[in-house]
Amino acid sequence: MLSEPDLDLVAALQVAPRAPVAVLAEALGTSSSTVGRRLARLEEQRVLRVIGQVEWSARAEGHPRHVWVTTQPGASGRVARALAELPEAQLVAETSGRSDVYLAVHVPDRARTRELLTERIPGVPGVAGTHSELVLRALTRADAWRLRRLDDAQVDLLSRAADPVEPPAGPLKIGRDEHRVLGLLRENGRITAAEAGRVLGLSQSTTYRLIQSILRRGIVRPRVEVEPVLLGYGLEVTMALTISPGAIQAVAEELARHPSARYVSIVAGTTSVIHQGVFRNEEEMADFLTRDLAPLPGITALQVSVVLRMLRRYWIHREDGLLVP
Structure with a gap:
């Protein structure tokens, strides 16, 4: 688990992932040099990285799918490692409960979805069975999850430094240069216009406008990537709820507001x-389960997969809770 000052920095970055070091320092009541050193240390130790969460329609034609995999006895670790190498695998975890391995996949081309779900995943040696479900709508994602450590004044100060996002007015249209900038933001959510311009061979002013356009339209949402166990959350689960049709939206919205929710979707x-x-x-x-979930109307069944080991999250491999370069 991280130290108290490290946790405060994570909480600040969750509010404003691209905030200048000086703003982070002001919000945390410390010096810019201290914050800069702490952030650099966490990155060097592979504990933390600010990445860009790309809007689904900018990555692929369709939405992601959840896949539950049962394996032959003793094969779950080997199967999980093999599935973590699939380029379409956004998240892969070895689990107990509903399945032996749980993964989320996002296929760029709808035509390749059938092959992935019916041939490539079931064809991995050791896989005994699979079950998949299509995501229809996400109500909250990992970029919205917060550590509750900052007071209102700190959150207000950081929120003013956060990039504003406008609701999309229609289908996303992304130009060639925007695609190039998007690729850099996906890997480094804190990249500056000067740094991106040097890589792409564009002027700083042009790159700045491209970055601001991508962020403002919500094509990329910067987020802090750090394993929950390092933040003091030792238990991670995926719950699949069966709900009567008339209560699905209300229950999903209520779950999305819960402090535990890193991701909630209707499937x-x-x-x-x-x-x-x-x-x-x-x-x-x-x-x-007994106090918050039980009173919600319309829930008829609940299946739980408890994460034993996280191998990949948001296309980044994990090793003992650390990010693999």
């Missing part, structure tokens, strides 16, 4: 809503 399949949540311990999760 098409045997279940209705997927809730990916993090908890500090088993007692906290028990409170969620």
Whole structure:
């Protein structure tokens, strides 16, 4: 688990991932040099990285899919490692409960989805069975999850430094140079216009306008990538809820507001809503199930997959909780 000052920095970056070091320092009541050194250290130790979360329609034709995999006895680790090498695999985890391996995949071309789901994933040696569901709508994603460590004044100061996002007026249209900038923001959510301009051979002013356009339209949403276990959340789960049709939207919205929610989506399949949540311990999760989830209307079934080991998240490989370069 990270130190208290490190956790404060993570919380500040969650509010304003691209905020200048001086603004982060002011919000945290310390010096810019201290914040700069701390951020550099966390990055060097592979604990933390600010990346760009790309809007689905800018990555592919369709939406992601959740896939649950059962394996032959003793094969879950080997299967999980093989699935983590799939270029379409956004998230891969070895789990217990509903499945032995859980993954989220996003296929750039709809025509290749059938091949991935019916041939390539089931064809991995050791796979005994698979089940997949299509994401219809996401109500919250990882960029919105927050550590509750900052007071209102700190959040207000940081929010003013955050990049404003305008609701899309229609289908996203992305030019050639915007695509090039998008690729850099995806890898480094804090990249400056000067740095991006040097890489792309564009002027700083042109690159600045491209970055601001991409951020303002929500094509890329910068976010802090750090494993929850390092933040004190030792229990991560994926819950698949079956809900009566009339209550799906209301339940999904309520779950999206819960402090545990890193990702909540409405899906098409045997279940209705997927809730990916993090908890500090088993007692906290028990409170969620019995106190927060139980009163919600229309829930008829619940299946839980508990993460045993995270191998890949948002296309970044993990090793013992650290980010693999």
